[in-house]
Amino acid sequence: MQSTSTTIPADGRERVDLGGLGVVWKIAGAEAGERFSVVHHPLAPQALAAPLHRHSREDEYSYVLEGTLGALLGDEVVTAGPGTWVFKPRDQWHTFWNAGDTPCEIIEIISPAGFENFFRELPEVFASGDLGRMSELCGRYSLDMDPASVPGLCERFGLTHPLAQVGDYN
Numbered sequence: 001m002q003s004t005s006t007t008i009p010a011d012g013r014e015r016v017d018l019g020g021l022g023v024v025w026k027i028a029g030a031e032a033g034e035r036f037s038v039v040h041h042p043l044a045p046q047a048l049a050a051p052l053h054r055h056s057r058e059d060e061y062s063y064v065l066e067g068t069l070g071a072l073l074g075d076e077v078v079t080a081g082p083g084t085w086v087f088k089p090r091d092q093w094h095t096f097w098n099a100g101d102t103p104c105e106i107i108e109i110i111s112p113a114g115f116e117n118f119f120r121e122l123p124e125v126f127a128s129g130d131l132g133r134m135s136e137l138c139g140r141y142s143l144d145m146d147p148a149s150v151p152g153l154c155e156r157f158g159l160t161h162p163l164a165q166v167g168d169y170n
Contacts, residue, residue, distance in 0.1 A: 006031075016123055019162040020047030020098075029113025037113040041106045043067070043098035048161040052095050052149040056142040058115045060088040060108055062096065067104025070157060071096040095149070097159050115141055126162075 008026050015024040022042035029037045041062075043049060052072070062069065062085065069080045073094045080086050088094045098104035110116055118141045125133045131147075138145050150163045 014120075016119065018119075018122060018126065020044040020160060021049045023119040025116060025119075026107070029116060032113060034113045036109055036111040037116040039108050039110070039116050039119065041108055043069075043104040043106070044160075045098055045101045045103065046159050048095065048097045048150065048153055048157070048159040050095055051145050051147045051161075051163070052093050052153070053143055053145040054093045055088075055090050055115065056144070057090060058110050058112065059090050060110055062086040062088065063107045063109075065105040065107060067098060067102055068100040069096060069104055069106055070099030072153070093144075093146075095153060097153075097157060099157070115143075117141075118143065 011024075013025050015022065020043065022040075024040040024042070025037075026040055027036070027038040029035075041049065062071075062080075064080050064082050064084045064086070066082055069084075069086060071078050071080070071086050071088070071094060073086075073088060074092050078086060079099050086096070088096075096106075118137065121137055125137050134145075134147075147163060150161050153159060154161055
């Protein structure tokens, strides 16, 4: 059996900026036998990554590379600095953000793989402003999302998010 080694360059993969949350694909599910995927999330200072949400199929493991990550895990608020892991198990309502005034970067392991593709579809749906399309996207990925949580999260934790000024999410 011949061994093949692969390197993943720091800036050599597909990337997108979702208004404070960046996504850089590092290891696709197909490259890991669909067991897991890895994405790199750069977060702008004081940026909320997402509304409250929960996954029914995936667990997420976030490793803080730099900065300070804040997270709401169920009812628990945690902050994590460089070298810290934050576990977001499936079926738990959660969100995360950059809790500092400097950039925060995390590596996220998603297990099993598949959800990394949500981020590939999100820019077009997000740009459309069509909540029906967002609901369909969430349904395809078995994701429950509470967009109405954004203004309260931003106010509570002093954050920004592109949806923070939108009045009606339902």
